[in-house]
Amino acid sequence: MRKLVLLALVGLGAQLVDGSLGMAYGVTSTTLLLAIGTNPAAASATVHLAEIGTTLVSGASHWRFGNVDWKVVAKIGIPGAVGAFAGATFLSNLSTETAAPVMSLILLALGLYILTRFTISGLPKGNLGKPLRKRFLTPLGLVAGFVDSTGGGGWGPVGTPAILASGRLEPRKTIGSIDTSEFLVAIAASIGFIIGIGSEQINFAWVGALLAGGVIAAPIAAWLVRHVPPRVLGSAVGGVIILTNVRTLLRSDWIDASDGVRYSVYAVIWVAWAAAVTYSVRAYRAENRAAAASVVADEPEPARV
Incomplete structure (x- = not known):
């Protein structure tokens, strides 16, 4: 029961991050x-099954x-699937001993x-309005979808920065469109894993716990996308993923x-993470x-009498 509660909290936190950044639910x-010893293919399958509900x-x-561009969803979501x-088919055919370090x-x-x-660049905002x-x-969808299944996450980390880097779609619509198109990716990956490894290796209680936390967080994240500083959140989440x-x-x-080697490496990562x-x-x-200074400078001076 304690593990299910933990997974629900992870699902909640991961979806808050994903809905605000357009990435990191699957990766997180x-x-x-993986850290608690789940088979890599089963771990990715569990996350993608939960994502069917959270992405919906x-x-x-x-x-x-108003955060979705449906043309972008169609153009990237279908090849992503x-x-x-x-x-999913590729990962299902790898042995656990090979798949675990590859996925890591x-x-x-x-x-x-x-x-x-996110630490160095933040979110680029140039070239807004030009068509994608x-x-x-x-x-982009093909690559991001493949990485997403084999890595248990990656649709957002590959797709969101690429679209943001183009500067052609405003950040909130980039994040909303990537999150929405991920519904197609989650369905396709789940089908691939069920065909590849069967449903016996999937713990559906874990799927339900991740799903419950994600569903609670999804509408909150969609609202927070306009208020949470993505730069800080991206740096924090990136450090967690690296360390683990x-x-x-x-x-x-x-x-x-x-x-000795492991703890020395952990210490270096902690210091670098804190600095970031x-x-x-x-x-x-x-x-x-x-x-704020720019707004003040642009304000007209009061008329003199």
Whole structure:
């Protein structure tokens, strides 16, 4: 029972992050499932089954708040589903000994990307209004869907920054569209895993716990997307993902590091993570001060009598 409550809280927290950043529900949830010893394919299957419900509620919530561009959803969601099914089939055919460190490497890379992206750059906002073409969104969807299934997460970390980097769609609509299109990806990945590993290896109580937490958080996250500083949140979440997956890799048969080496690496990560979050907080405050000063400077002077 305690584990189910923990999973529900993880689902809630992960969905709050995902709905605010457009990424990290799958990466965060899968990282925890791997940390407690779940089979990699079963972990990804569990998360994707839960995501069918969370992405449906999240998409509806984002649509209600005007955060969805349906043309983008169609152009990226359909190829994303194809890539997700292929990725699920690929992961299902890997042995557990091979799949666990492979998945941790993918998650680690995504965590590093999230941390550096949001710490250094924040959210790009140039070129707003220019169309996002199918020739860009189709291959992006295929790659993001494949990575999402094999890594237990990755649709958001791959898709959201790529669209944001184009600067053609405002951040809230980028996040809303990615979250909404993930519904198609979650269905395709779940079908692929059920065909590949069967339903016997999936703990549906865990699926329900993750789903319950995510469903509660989804409408809150859709509202918070306009209020939570993504830069700080991205840095914080990136650090969690990096630390957890480095721990998995250092304990794997690939490395099998000694206690001294592991704790030294953890200490370095903690210091770097704390510095990144501190930098993000300061950068966010500096941006707010600059924006406030700009507003004041643009105000017309009162007429003199």
